[in-house]
Amino acid sequence: MAKHFQRTGRKLLGIDRQGWIKGFFGGNATLSIIILFLICFFLITEAVRFFPQHHEKLQLHRKSGQEYVNHIITEMNEYSQLVSLTNQAYFQELNEKYALQRGISNSFEAFLDPLEDDGEDLIEALEDAEDDPEALAQAQADWRAFVSGVVEGANRADIDSFGRLDDASWAALKKAMIDYDPVEEEPPAYVTQAQQELRDGMARFEEAKNEISSAGRELKQLRQKLVKIASKVKDDAAAEESAAERKKALLAGAETMTNEAEKAAQIEQANAIVIRDEFPFAARTEEIAASKDAHKAAVAELKEKLGIAVAKLPTELSSEEASALLDQVRKAHPPFVKWLDESVAKASTWQWDRKLSFFGSAMKFFFGVDWVTNSSWHDFYGLLPLFIGSFEISLIAIMFAVPFSIGAAIYVNRLAGRWEQTLIKPAIELIQAIPSVVLGFFGIVVLGEGLRDLSQIEALSWVPGFPMQERLNVLNAGLLLALMAVPTIFTLCEDALNNVPRAYSEASLALGASKLQTVIKVIVPTAISGILAAVLLGFGRVIGETMVVLLVAGNKIALPDWSAGLGVITQPTHTMTGIIAQEMGEVTKGTLHFRALFLVGLVLFTISLCINVAAQRIIKRLGHA
């Protein structure tokens, strides 16, 4: 025994053996601080370098005139949405009101193919026999026989492929086909009549539709012209920036060459690169600056023509969907016109040499509404849609999770029997162990389908966002994340309830309060700090979740369309965690995109740290009260 506990007195660097052992353990413990520090360090070093690089890109964006042209592009995009709505309405109406006429016209054309292909000889015979009445009669008889053969033998599903014709008109069309004159290519009267009806009926709508789609012609041409110029300027400017380096590299390469001719050629190539102090942005963007008036004129024309055309849109339609679409157009028109004025006003302030503040370009990241990468035009890095997406999903998850987990915690801690307690607690903890990728998979194959089927039930159409368009959306992801948040909130809540001193509940019960009154009025208020902290930590867990949102949120980068009201919860979205997981694998180290993703990571990290700290504060602050 004595030997076992013998002390050794050897020292190394002035520290004895016990000191070294302590140091070893202490060192490992300190690793957690070092790791936390390293995480901060790596996120920050990569993320912070995003800002100057981004600033430079934005400056180039401005100097090359892309910023100005971008206004026109967005104007055109908004306008094309109106156009596409109108077109949809037009075809909706056409299909519904004039289905029969359209069917006749299309079926007639479908008949022409076999007739003209197989009856080529007969048609030639008809043409040849024009002057000879006898031969003509014979040829016509042959033709008729051929036509009725073809018509009778035709497969109705092939000819009337959309099934628009009823039996009577199908028979009428078949009969009318005999009258078709292949020489003059004159459709039979039955068909021309149908076509005429269709044309007359839709004339007003078609005119309005065409006017709407032609209203932006000038703006479109302007856009095409300016996009080309701005892209060229940007590419040239970027190339020139690297000119000095390229020249150096070429010359260095030439030094090592042994072949004299090649060497000379390379040196010549290097010397051809002109290094200027400054890229002549002013001269190159002159044309863009000069087209401000043209832009104004084009927009004015668009507004005027659009106004006339929208007024011409028919108000009474037989298709409900079409009139709903047209209502949308009419509703969107006045704000669009107003927005156009603002856009033009904003665009006209563009000057290639106006200074761009560093702060302003940083704000373009935090409040930018576009996240577009790998585009040939310009990459936008705007956090806002991703942030809102993450926030939306987490909020829904927490809203669903809180009542369930707090209810379950109260039940298990205060109301349930003993065996229920011993079974339910580990069972809920088991839920925590479900891997998120499995939940995501479940969301894709089961919950998505299930929710969509559910949303199509008539009786549920009052629920905001129902029936849902997309299977993968905010609600789907939020529900799955709610299930993930339940164990976290439940466990912490249960702990908080457990920590309430027994004397409190005993005192309350002794005063005659019922069990429920005790829980609601004594125990929950006492444990409220723990419960709040639990909810916060649950939120932190949910907002940092990756796989579920990557698989289930729909991955569409866009601000929620608030016009749908609460229905935004059934729209697809994208999240901060999702974008990192999706794009990190494909970027090159050190690029702007790479750093943007690290910056998103830093934002996430900051959020989770803040939530943690806040939860700890709440427990400290309220815990002693």
Added chain:
Amino acid sequence: MLEESKNPFVASSNRQKIIDRVWSVIFAGFTYFVLACALFIFGKITYDGAPVLFQAEAPFINFDFLFTSPQTLVEFRDGAGELVRMDASDFRSFKEENPDAVIRDEHTFSYSGGGILGPLVGTALLVIVCMIVSLFIGVSAAVYLNEYAHHGKLVGAIRLAIMNLAGVPSIVYGLFGFAFFCLAPWFPVLTYEVNPETSVFAFKVPMSKGFLSFEGWGNSLIAGGLTLAVMALPVIIAACEESLKAVPKGFREASLALGATKWQMIRTAVLPYATPGMLTASVLGVTRVAGETAPIMFTAAVADKAKLPWQEAEGSPLFWFSDLLTQSVQALPYHIYTVSARIPDADAVRDMRYGSVFVFLLLVMGFAMISIVMRARFRSKLKW
């Protein structure tokens, strides 16, 4: 006044009883609804996934699914119009053997054929690397915090750091691991061919043909394992501390009174009794990391790999080991992500999807169950 006051000991009114009853039913309903949701998920995945893993005739388990690696699945119609599905390798030999076989409507589905051996092995290796590292550091840190540390500033900072580490989103760990372990060039690799693009410094290893090159680990087993280890650390430290705390103070005092040094006391009087708790901690850690996808997505995992990691590694033992550690691996959660999100939905991929999800869920839930049972036993047993 006197008439109005009631006996405070009378039973509460009927109305209150009913309200109590209703609310406790509502709370119970909440509880069981959550459990029912979880049960439905298990049930659905088991219902669709179990037939892939189990079969009616002996040996009852579909070993092909467990012991072959994923490969491309080919689906076609034969001469009789029957739908046939076979793995790409079988398909090739089938075509060689029957050159005139009629093959129509041929479709291929990536990663949907074969089994899940590669992903299983990869996940196992990742977890092993992670557990070795995180247990070593975690146990040491817990020993320090519980046995050595006084309540000073350093200890406060360490605890704060651990608490905050536990709340960091897993994808952020992934980013950190990607930048620190994969890209940063300070980690050395033993290799026969130095990568000129990433290596910052390399020298020849004496008595071998290879080099020691500082080029970062890239997308590799060790980078992924260490990233997971960082993630598991808070869980393991917390669980180990719990088990150390459960060892009664008397043991330590008795040991010290007998003249033991601090380290001898820890070695003989504390650690042996804390071992069951530490085992629980390690199972908890496995549960936490085995299910994670986000941290390994760009630090370790690949979707496609022809051979198993140890088959692909080569060279003399030391180099072989380095090669093994610096290889990218397939991993089950990443495989699930690939088959469920990155290849189009079709009937042919259904089996692979449900099969791998079922096996994965079985594994992770198994570990979770073990950890919960172990912890419950540990807590009830170790009351001195």
